[in-house]
Amino acid sequence: MLSAQEACAIVLALYDGTLRDGKPERFVIQSCELSSKGDYWIVRANTEDCVLHGMTQYCYVGVNAHLVNVVTGARETVASCFTVEEYLQDKYDLQAAAGNLYVLIPAFARDDKPALVNLRQKLACSYPETLKLLGEQRQWLTGKRRQLQEAQRLLASQGIATSIELQIEAAGAIAIGVEAWHSDAVLKALRSRLR
Template sequence: MLSPQQACSLVLAMHDGTLRDGQPERFAIQSCELTAHGDYWAVCSNSEDYVLRGMTQYCYVGVSAHLVNVHSGEIETVANCFSVEDYLQDKYDLRAAAGQCYVLTPAFGRDDKPAMINLRRKLGCSYPEVIRMLCAEQRHWLTGLRRHLEAVQRLLGQQNIATQVEMVPEAAGAFAIGVETWYQDAALKALRARLQ
């Protein structure tokens, strides 16, 4: 297993050759922490002028952290639009899926009339459309990263629309979602798109 010093050395070596105003840029380590599963060192680095001297004008942006595999030393860079935790969760979820897809499906059937009425009202659609969304061939409503589907599941739950996240071999017919579904109206809009 790589030590934290070895991981930091790998990250600093990665920055070799970086120039600022035609001169070699020197980098320093801000932090180095072992991830929760113990499989990566999360190393944050930036220019020496920023880290050691607090000169914000020399702060490099765009990278959240560098993940150094504790066994292989392979480095993955996490963009600053992700937290290290979210990046790793997506990575673990994809590994667990083993080629399958995550889908959001209804957690109720055609025998639950109050749930059907609520779904029809929330989506502003007809009963035949609701019935179609609950039949076996149409139950895969949304697909995407497990983390995004779980967020939509919580949002729909606040609208009393019971759903569940499942893993299936194919997500045929499911509407693909991403980070844009972070609020209730966007989640309902994605579900309406499934009606198309």
């Protein structure tokens, strides 16, 4: 197993040769800890001026952390737009999917009249269109499991029950991303499924 010191050395080697005002920039380790599963060292580094002297004007931005595999020493960079936990969860979910796709589907049948009426009203569509969403177009949304869980939560707040399944293909399912973080966006994505 790779030690914390070895993981830090791998990360610091990335910054060798970085210049500020034509002079070499010195980087230091801000923190180093094991991931919750113990499979990665989570290493954060920045300039010495920022970390040790609090001079935030010399802080390099854009990188949240570096992940160093404890077995192989392979390094991955986590951008600052993700938390390390989100990045790792997406990575673990992708491994668990084993080549399949995460798909959000309705968790009710066509004969559930109250659920059918609610879905039709929320989508402002016709009964035949609603029935299609519960029949041949059951694969509503696809994407990262974490994002589908958020869409599922948002739909549940609208009284629309769904489930997330792994499927070989997602024929016609709408791919969602970070844009689906409110109920209207998720409903809009479902409406676009009707086209």
